[in-house]
Every structure is written in structure tokens, then in C-alpha cells.
Amino acid sequence: MSITVETHCPYCALDCGLKLHVDQGRVTGSTKWKGSPLSRGGLCTKGITAWQQVHHEDRIRTPLVRWDGRLRPATWDEALDAAANGFLKLRDRYGPAVNAVLGGGSLTNEKAYLLGKLARLGLKTPHIDPNGRLCMTSAGAAAMQAFGVDRAMTPLEHLPAADVVVVVGANLPDAFPLIMPLVTRARRRGTKFVVVDPRGSKLVKDDDIHLAVRPGTDTALAAGLLREIAVRGGVDWPFVTDRTTGADDAIAATEGWDLERTSLTAGVGITEIARAASWIAGARNGMILHARGVEQQVNGVQGVLSWINIALARGWAGRKGCGVMPMTGQRNGQGGREHGQRCDQLPGYRSIDDPMDRAVVAERWGVTPEELPGRGRTYVELLHDAERGAVKGMLVMSANPAVSGPNGARIRRCLDAVEHMVVVDPFMSETARYASVVLPGSTFAEEDGTITTTEGRVVRIDQAVPPIAIRGDLDVIRGLAHRLGVRDKFDFHTGREVFEELKALSAGGIADYSGLDWDALRDKGGVFWPATTDNPDGTEILHTERFGHPDGLARMVPVVPSGPSTLPDADHPLVLTTGRHRDHYLSGNQTRRIPAQADRAPAPILEVHPRTAAIMRLVEGEPVEVTSHQATITLGWIPNDRLRRDTVFVAWHWEGVNDLTDDALDPISRIAAVKHTPVAIRPAVTTVGPSVPALRGEAVGA
Numbered sequence: 001m002s003i004t005v006e007t008h009c010p011y012c013a014l015d016c017g018l019k020l021h022v023d024q025g026r027v028t029g030s031t032k033w034k035g036s037p038l039s040r041g042g043l044c045t046k047g048i049t050a051w052q053q054v055h056h057e058d059r060i061r062t063p064l065v066r067w068d069g070r071l072r073p074a075t076w077d078e079a080l081d082a083a084a085n086g087f088l089k090l091r092d093r094y095g096p097a098v099n100a101v102l103g104g105g106s107l108t109n110e111k112a113y114l115l116g117k118l119a120r121l122g123l124k125t126p127h128i129d130p131n132g133r134l135c136m137t138s139a140g141a142a143a144m145q146a147f148g149v150d151r152a153m154t155p156l157e158h159l160p161a162a163d164v165v166v167v168v169g170a171n172l173p174d175a176f177p178l179i180m181p182l183v184t185r186a187r188r189r190g191t192k193f194v195v196v197d198p199r200g201s202k203l204v205k206d207d208d209i210h211l212a213v214r215p216g217t218d219t220a221l222a223a224g225l226l227r228e229i230a231v232r233g234g235v236d237w238p239f240v241t242d243r244t245t246g247a248d249d250a251i252a253a254t255e256g257w258d259l260e261r262t263s264l265t266a267g268v269g270i271t272e273i274a275r276a277a278s279w280i281a282g283a284r285n286g287m288i289l290h291a292r293g294v295e296q297q298v299n300g301v302q303g304v305l306s307w308i309n310i311a312l313a314r315g316w317a318g319r320k321g322c323g324v325m326p327m328t329g330q331r332n333g334q335g336g337r338e339h340g341q342r343c344d345q346l347p348g349y350r351s352i353d354d355p356m357d358r359a360v361v362a363e364r365w366g367v368t369p370e371e372l373p374g375r376g377r378t379y380v381e382l383l384h385d386a387e388r389g390a391v392k393g394m395l396v397m398s399a400n401p402a403v404s405g406p407n408g409a410r411i412r413r414c415l416d417a418v419e420h421m422v423v424v425d426p427f428m429s430e431t432a433r434y435a436s437v438v439l440p441g442s443t444f445a446e447e448d449g450t451i452t453t454t455e456g457r458v459v460r461i462d463q464a465v466p467p468i469a470i471r472g473d474l475d476v477i478r479g480l481a482h483r484l485g486v487r488d489k490f491d492f493h494t495g496r497e498v499f500e501e502l503k504a505l506s507a508g509g510i511a512d513y514s515g516l517d518w519d520a521l522r523d524k525g526g527v528f529w530p531a532t533t534d535n536p537d538g539t540e541i542l543h544t545e546r547f548g549h550p551d552g553l554a555r556m557v558p559v560v561p562s563g564p565s566t567l568p569d570a571d572h573p574l575v576l577t578t579g580r581h582r583d584h585y586l587s588g589n590q591t592r593r594i595p596a597q598a599d600r601a602p603a604p605i606l607e608v609h610p611r612t613a614a615i616m617r618l619v620e621g622e623p624v625e626v627t628s629h630q631a632t633i634t635l636g637w638i639p640n641d642r643l644r645r646d647t648v649f650v651a652w653h654w655e656g657v658n659d660l661t662d663d664a665l666d667p668i669s670r671i672a673a674v675k676h677t678p679v680a681i682r683p684a685v686t687t688v689g690p691s692v693p694a695l696r697g698e699a700v701g702a
Helices: 045-053 076-094 109-123 137-147 156-161 177-189 218-231 237-243 247-252 259-266 270-282 300-313 355-365 379-387 408-417 473-483 495-506 518-524 595-600 610-615
Strands: 002-008 017-023 026-032 064-067 070-073 099-103 128-130 164-168 192-196 209-211 286-290 323-326 393-397 420-425 437-440 449-452 457-461 574-579 605-608 624-628 632-639 647-651 677-683
Touching (some): 026 045, 076 420, 076 437, 076 473, 099 109, 099 379, 109 393, 109 449, 128 379, 137 300, 156 177, 164 270, 164 300, 209 270, 218 259, 218 300, 237 300, 247 300, 259 270, 286 300, 355 495, 379 408, 449 495, 457 518, 495 518, 605 610, 605 624, 610 632
Parallel strands (some): 164 192, 164 286, 192 209, 286 323, 420 437
Antiparallel strands (some): 002 017, 064 437, 449 457, 605 647, 624 632, 624 677
């Protein structure tokens, strides 16, 4: 029997809709779903081929347990027993905090919720954090500080209603391709674009202002812009007076950041800064879209706050065509940080430090508040803790730190130091090679549940085929919970069942899903949270009358410009910044296996400005050696004259690239500063090849 199933792409957080075609229990292809939210049937190159991962020959089909130093096929009972017993033995010997859980931003809301519950009730550990810690935490921390709510302020489809759109550290064509039709519509309407990026992507057109900022100086550039906006009389004082607090101090913090000083620090021309300030000051409606470029810095939170100050100074909030929009990179990076998968949060975006929040969750879980562990350590910190022996057991679900972690060689030493590691993944990732137990994971076509787009729109995904390995991810979590002694709190068999508990528990929290209806999510194409029983249709535009703080006011936070922790020097005169390639997703564990994606981008390529390449005596077609304080690797390279001369760029989807990057952490968000790494480059003496195999033909347990 042939059927079609409406679901959503498993990659970026635009969560474009697609229809899976199923014939006799196998996904055989996909077509456009023209009724899907936002993209209306559009798909990028990754989305078009996403279905090919479902029955891929490399899928892990059988659990694996390490015996005599080798991962060998095992039954599900043997593997789950080994997984749980390893954690219990460590807990009995060293205490519960010796175990940790690393989750992923691709997990459904339901799996993220259960994983947090499993960590706290089953393992009884405070240590759970998602790989979104490498991605969105600077944005979330800044939004909570300024607005009291961590969610995009308006739907992306309102982009054409903006007079000016400021894009900060976001390569939209590569990282979010399906936003580009909206960009085109906005341009036709007359929207102006200011692009802040050391690298000129395909987003930048001749009529735009491209502020090719020196990496690590985002706060200085934003300070200079806010100062110039204030000098030009561009502050919307009625809005600022009525709806914010702290404006005087925030503007005073930019004192001294005139155009000349800003230009010298940020490496951007005075004329361009002045023009950008003029555009922003003159725009009634404006949107700021920000992503990893400004966030993955040691001052990432301050960087985001500095751009939020500009939006608030202009009154860009609470109406169509206005708002600050964090562009989430992972499929469910938004929802994954709302429902208890982070070390500092409980479901509904409740704080783990707040006694009232703890009491609510404890009551609904049937435990005492004292039984809930407190705040745990963050993602990179937990990996480093393994290196020094403080973490000995680790459950990793849909994360691949061996590729994505900063200072990669150190991360791999950390993984090697873990005594008992359990990895749940559809494919044999680089991280899974360190595991004691590998449990087959589900793909997006083998599960039902909900995910939350980068806009805050909750959408439903439907199961198209049964799990290829018999058990799905919910079965895995339930099986572990049973063996850890808490099966009665994990009696779920479908995503819908988990969803009902999740939404009930979220009631009254910041991320309130209590008014959502499972069937209506499909009929309406998604609903924006907060959605309460009194407002089941949700909230498209936030902050129309009040912000999320108890007094209803937004905070303009003084930001004193600061720079990176490690500066270029004579031995490392250039700055490496990393990003994404259109044809790959995160660590590439899925996309590097799909021929169309791998063939278009088979290996990492360093981009170098032609003048810089000439000075360094690089020869096209010959490899280059890249050296940072952390490592030296060899890459192919290409010239890019739309890149700053003091900056080089590489996409990071391959193992080895992040060996170069700095693992210094933002003091608030604990995000790694991978967007600024001092390096030296020179011609290599060896021939270059892919940094990692193409990952085809690595089937395990078939």
C-alpha cells in the first residue's frame, strides 16, 4: 500500500514541510508540501534528499556492546542491561553526579523532555545539557536578560514589512536557504539590508550595506552604531520611556565610541557605519536577525545584548515587521532548550534555581523538590570534566562532540577518558566509536512528536515508517528508565502521549504549551507559543503590550565593548572563522552519507582573500597548512575576494576542522568562542585529501 505522510525536514530550524512517500513500509521519496508553514513547499538541497537517510545502508540496525575491546552485536535486552548497569555501578561507587547526559538540538520536544526527566529522576544527576550549548545559548541568555522571554519576536514571514533588516553574523543563503524567497520579496518592496559579516555571502547585493566587521569586534561596532543613532536623534524616546528601563545607562556606555574609534576597532569604513546608522535611525519598522557569528564569542551574550539595545532604542518591538530574531541552527534548537534538556532549566523554560518552579515540576512528577538535582555543568565543561575524571559515565543522544566540539583533539581525549559511554544515534558517528554501548536511534521518519521552529511555531511531525531497528528512541528511553528503577514515570509509547504530559506541565511557565491541541497542530500548520487554554491560537507577535519581566518592561543593558580572549600575534597573524556549507548539516553524520550532498562538498575548503594568498605565496590547487594555538591541519583552499584580508574561513562539518578552534567560553552562556581563532597559514608540503572519509559504507549490525 502506498501512502504519503506530511512531516518536516530534519535539518535547520526553518523546519520546512515535506511529504514522504511510503510504499510497503519503506520511504521511497518525497515531494513538496505546499501547505506547510513558512516555506510553502520549498526545500533546499539537503531537504530534497533528506528521505535518503531513512533506509540508508549505513543505518545501525542492531545494538552494539563493547566486549574484549570491540563493539559487537547484542540483543536489545543485553544492550539496555549493559547501558543501565554501567551507570548504576558508577553511581553506587562515586555518587550520582559522576554520570552526565549530552542531548541534541535535533530531538523532538518530547524526547528532549523525557531525556531531562531521565537524567534527573533516573540517573539522579544534575548534569544534562544539549549541543545547543554550542549554538544558541548566548542568544537565549541575552533574550532572557533583555525581554524575559527567549523566543523570536515575530514570524519570519513578516520580513517584507520591515523597512530595514540588519543581518548580524548569519549566512542566510547557506544556513537557512528557504528564507531567501522572503528576502527577495522584501527587496522588491523596498526593504534595505545591512549585513554584518567578515565574509560577503550571496546575501549581499550591490545596494546593501556590507559591514565586513573584524571578527571579535561586534560589540564595538554595535556601540558605535548606537552612539551615532543617538547623535542623529534616532532614539524613539516615547517607546524607550514607556516600555524599557536602563536606556540612559546603555547609551552612556557607548560614550567615546565615535565613528573614528569604531572604524579603527571594527575595521569598517566610517562612511559605511554612518550610512548604516542613518538607515536604522530612519526606519520605523526594522528587524535584526542574528546568528552564530556574533554569538560564538567569549563576549557572545554581550554582543547579542548590544544589538538588542539598538532594536529597543528604535522601538522595534511589538508590531509587524519589527523584532529581534535569533536564527536557530538546529531542527529543534528552540524547543530543545525549553523543556528541561538544559542544566539550568526545567520544563516550560522554568528555572532550576527557582523554588516555586522546582515545586511545580516536582509535584507533577510525583517527587519532592529535594529529590530534584540542582544546577549542573554545561556541555563543554562536562566533556572537560571527563578528562579530569569528574565525569565517568555519559549518555549521548543525537550529538557528535567528536566533530562539533571546540579544540577537537582535546574533546576526543575527553571522550576516550569516559569509562562508560552510551550513544544513541541512527548512524555510527565519530563519537559512537568511543562508546561502551551503541543503541540504534530513530530518524525523523520513524517518530511522531512536535518540534518548534526558529520563530517559536510548534509544528507536528508524523511517523511514516516503523523504526528500522525495531525500537524507537522513546522505547530506548523507556527501557533505560525501567532498568534505572523509574519505569512508572516513563510509561509512554507514542510521542503524542509524551506531548500531553509536556504541555500540561508547561502550564504557567514561560514556554507555555498548555493550550496546544495535537490535531489542531496539523490542521493549522503549527501554532506559536505561548498558547494557553485561554489563547489556544497562540501568539504570533510577542511584546505587543508588555515584555516578559514582571514589571512588563524590557531591559536595555549597558555593554562596554570588549574583544576576544586571544588576539592575533606575529606567529598567528590571521583570524579563522567557521560556518556552514549549504549542502551539509552540523557534524555531517547524516548528510556526508548521502551521495548528492557529499559529491557537492566532499571535503572542507579554506577560503582566503586573493591578496592574502599572494602574500602567503599560496598556489591554487595546492594544499595549505593551517596552524592555531591548538593544532595544525592541512586543507585545500580557494580564493574569495569577498572576505576580509585578515580573516580566513572554513565550514566545520568534518572531523579535524574544530581541532583548530579555541575552547574559551563565554562567562555567562558558556558557549565556545569558535568564531575567533588566531591562525597562521602557509603552503603545505604534502598533498591534500578529505579530512575525514565520506562516511559511505559504514553500516554496522546490518
